[in-house]
Amino acid sequence: MPKSVSLHTLGCKLNYSETSTLAGKFHNNGFDLKEYGEKSDIFVLNTCSVTDNADKECRQIIRSVLGRNPDTYIIVTGCYAQLQPHEIAEIHGVDLVLGANEKFKLFDYVNGFEKKELSCVFTSPINEATEFEYAYSSDVESRTRAFLKIQDGCDYNCSFCTIPLARGASRSQDITSVIENAKKLLDGGYKEIVLTGVNTGDYNFTDSSGKNLKLIDVLRELDKLNIPRIRISSIEPNLLTDEIIQLVKSSNSFCSHFHIPLQSGDPETLKLMRRRYNRDFYENLILKINEEIPGCGIGVDVIVGFPGETDERFNNTYSFLDTLPVSYLHVFTYSERRNTHAVTMPGRVGVNIRKERSRILRELSNRKKQKFYQDNAGNVNKVLFETIREDNNIYGFTENYIKVRTTANASLENNIFPFEITVADSWKFAEGRITG
Numbered sequence: 503m504p505k506s507v508s509l510h511t512l513g514c515k516l517n518y519s520e521t522s523t524l525a526g527k528f529h530n531n532g533f534d535l536k537e538y539g540e541k542s543d544i545f546v547l548n549t550c551s552v553t554d555n556a557d558k559e560c561r562q563i564i565r566s567v568l569g570r571n572p573d574t575y576i577i578v579t580g581c582y583a584q585l586q587p588h589e590i591a592e593i594h595g596v597d598l599v600l601g602a603n604e605k606f607k608l609f610d611y612v613n614g615f616e617k618k619e620l621s622c623v624f625t626s627p628i629n630e631a632t633e634f635e636y637a638y639s640s641d642v643e644s645r646t647r648a649f650l651k652i653q654d655g656c657d658y659n660c661s662f663c664t665i666p667l668a669r670g671a672s673r674s675q676d677i678t679s680v681i682e683n684a685k686k687l688l689d690g691g692y693k694e695i696v697l698t699g700v701n702t703g704d705y706n707f708t709d710s711s712g713k714n715l716k717l718i719d720v721l722r723e724l725d726k727l728n729i730p731r732i733r734i735s736s737i738e739p740n741l742l743t744d745e746i747i748q749l750v751k752s753s754n755s756f757c758s759h760f761h762i763p764l765q766s767g768d769p770e771t772l773k774l775m776r777r778r779y780n781r782d783f784y785e786n787l788i789l790k791i792n793e794e795i796p797g798c799g800i801g802v803d804v805i806v807g808f809p810g811e812t813d814e815r816f817n818n819t820y821s822f823l824d825t826l827p828v829s830y831l832h833v834f835t836y837s838e839r840r841n842t843h844a845v846t847m848p849g850r851v852g853v854n855i856r857k858e859r860s861r862i863l864r865e866l867s868n869r870k871k872q873k874f875y876q877d878n879a880g881n882v883n884k885v886l887f888e889t890i891r892e893d894n895n896i897y898g899f900t901e902n903y904i905k906v907r908t909t910a911n912a913s914l915e916n917n918i919f920p921f922e923i924t925v926a927d928s929w930k931f932a933e934g935r936i937t938g
């Protein structure tokens with residue numbers, strides 16, 4: 503009977519938290535957990551549908567695992583497994599493919615973990631009855647930060663996105679469990695909880711008394727727990743309400759940091775993407791946050807190379823972001839996804855142009871980040887330090903998401919200290935000194 507398992511995750515924070523839950527199930531069933539890269543009897547790959555060349559990446563990872571141990575029993579799950587199970591089943595060496603509904607019930611589907619000639623596929627259609635499975639995960643290196651899943655799925659229909667197909671309709675963790683799980687993480691020594699979901703802002707739960715609860719209700723309850731830090735991982739602009747901004751402004755727990763997907767600064771492209779806001783709305787939101795919470799860190803997701811993105815449309819995005827007071831960008835290069843509306847649209851952008859636009863926006867992001875760091879020079883901000891690195895430095899993040907570095911000192915690890923930024927000449931990190 504196999505006794506050891508290693509797991510690997512592709513994709514988002516939500517996937518990481520779900521892999522941790524799977525690891526917990528193996529642990530509870532008596533398995534030894536091995537690091538990814540170590541030899542193990544079973545290997546689980548939790549895939550993502552957003553990854554470019556998902557198929558190629560899966561093959562490469564599986565080949566390298568089997569290269570270390572040809573007898574490893576290979577399980578593939580996650581969004582790509584839900585969307586293209588048979589494509590995965592054809593990859594040499596794959597033993598079991600589990601869809602979204604089957605992922606957390608893997609011990610119901612297999613017990614012997616014996617390699618056979620053919621792979622088994624268990625998937626079912628995603629629908630509104632799809633269950634919610636609680637998940638949380640921690641930083642691999644430290645117990646500094648935990649990702650807590652509070653919502654799954656999405657009811658939006660952005661024209662480029664396959665996530666609703668892979669994860670189903672929006673559904674939310676009941677508020678009592680969210681609070682209990684947050685308390686457990688706090689008791690476990692975590693200093694920061696990051697709330698995750700596919701569309702976290704769309705949190706919607708009706709409790710036993712019939713009261714309908716939204717994200718703000720969960721945030722208010724979490725705020726009462728005196729958690730040192732809470733971050734909202736990402737929130738759609740149309741769901742970031744004034745109440746949420748005011749709570750973050752007044753709270754001692756919530757970090758002054760938002761990550762707000764924009765996707766395009768060109769009005770026409772935004773419409774084609776079927777986003778639920780326009781450029782003016784987004785701009786006003788960013789200006790309002792800056793006014794209410796000066797120094798707030800603001801990250802922006804943006805996609806380049808969407809169909810129909812002419813030079814003029816790309817320049818619209820560039821100039822919009824150039825002047826917008828945000829602190830960094832996450833740049834994604836558009837790639838065609840089966841079964842999306844965007845794949846049928848005219849105006850395909852050449853791959854080299856996509857790459858070049860991505861490079862241009864990444865450079866802009868570095869400049870914006872460095873400027874944000876410089877604007878914070880001289881400020882004292884609370885930093886949560888992580889683990890000491892091999893270069894004998896320790897890194898951490900301020901509440902407003904500035905990465906800082908200072909000389910290692912064991913007392914700093916997984917603790918929060920006031921820190922003054924004195925040197926901010928790089929976008930990679932700022933330096934400074936502990937002031938308390």
Ligand code: SF4
Nearest residue numbers: 656658659660663665
């Ligand atoms: S909001 Fe749009 S991009 Fe985000 S998961 Fe839902 S459909 Fe996809």
